[in-house]
Amino acid sequence: MTIDFLWNGRARPTRGPKPTLSLERIADAGIAIADAEGLDAVAMQRVAADLGFTKMALYRYVAGKAELVALMVERAIGEPSATDTTDWRTALKEWAHQLLAAHLRHTWTLEATLGPRPIGPNELGWMEHALSILPTTGLTGSERLDTIAVLAGQVRAIAQQAMVSRHPEGDITAKISDQLRRHSDRFPALVATMAAAATDGEHDQAFEFGLDRILDGLDTLITQRGS
Known part of the structure; x- marks a missing residue:
């Protein structure tokens, strides 16, 4: 090519x-x-x-x-915007949010960026920007690359879910609720959890929750290396 x-x-x-x-x-x-x-x-x-x-x-x-x-x-x-912080955790979080926004603006990019393909400077620029945040964390080269892969995977997973949920037939929560009304006795843990979720006011937090857990684990590893 x-x-x-x-x-x-x-x-x-x-x-x-x-x-x-x-x-x-x-x-x-x-x-x-x-x-x-x-x-x-x-x-x-x-x-x-x-x-x-x-x-x-x-x-x-x-x-x-x-x-x-x-x-x-x-x-x-396009290109990622500069992150307005020197804190690696905050900077990586901003990077992930920017990448998610880019994919949600053009959801077909999820498919277009899979597999062998021509790669240009903007796509590599996203990797460069994220990796430039990590050199002082004590992570090895392989670990830095894996960090970006895991974060990008979280972005892609949430973008794909959002893409499906934009269509009425893709509302998986409504489908689950419909089945639970008919078969609640078979799934007591799921019924109880969804009922609790309906009252705690924290819906649609999967991206933030997953991102924070990834960064928590990374923070623990970096702290252990530092000590």
């Missing part, structure tokens, strides 16, 4: 007419389709048509769908 354009852009020709398209326009057209209809709807032909060009014209800028999706991911997730 040719991905130099993700890093260096397209060189402007010194002769002939100026390019009528840009990588930014192409990415934005693909993003609009994916946001509205999902990643499967994105195709070179469709993007070209939406821009008012032929598919062959698009190939002058992007080699194929894999490169097109990589370009879209770069544009969609």
Whole structure:
């Protein structure tokens, strides 16, 4: 796969007419389709048509769908914002919240960032930013990479749940409650727990709860290393 354009852009020709398209326009057209209809709807032909060009014209800028999706991911997730703290725990938490927000703005990026694919500077920039927070914690290189993998996994899990819950048919809580009304005698612990949850006023805290538990464990490990 040719991905130099993700890093260096397209060189402007010194002769002939100026390019009528840009990588930014192409990415934005693909993003609009994916946001509205999902990643499967994105195709070179469709993007070209939406821009008012032929598919062959698009190939002058992007080699194929894999490169097109990589370009879209770069544009969609952007770069992480600077964290306004020197405390590693607070900084990592801010990073995780930023990444979750990026995925929720464009939920198709969850699928697009799985498996072997062209990777651009923005995607690597998220890793760079998180890893730059950790060098003074006493964690090994492998542990720092694992930390980012675990945090990113928490982000992806919650983003996927949120994506499903946006659709009425995806409301798993309503489905569970419906079944419990019919079969409460078979699941007493679940009935009691859901009843307690209904009164404690702390719904939809799975992201914060999981994030804090991950960081608690990391804090314990760092403290043990320091002593």
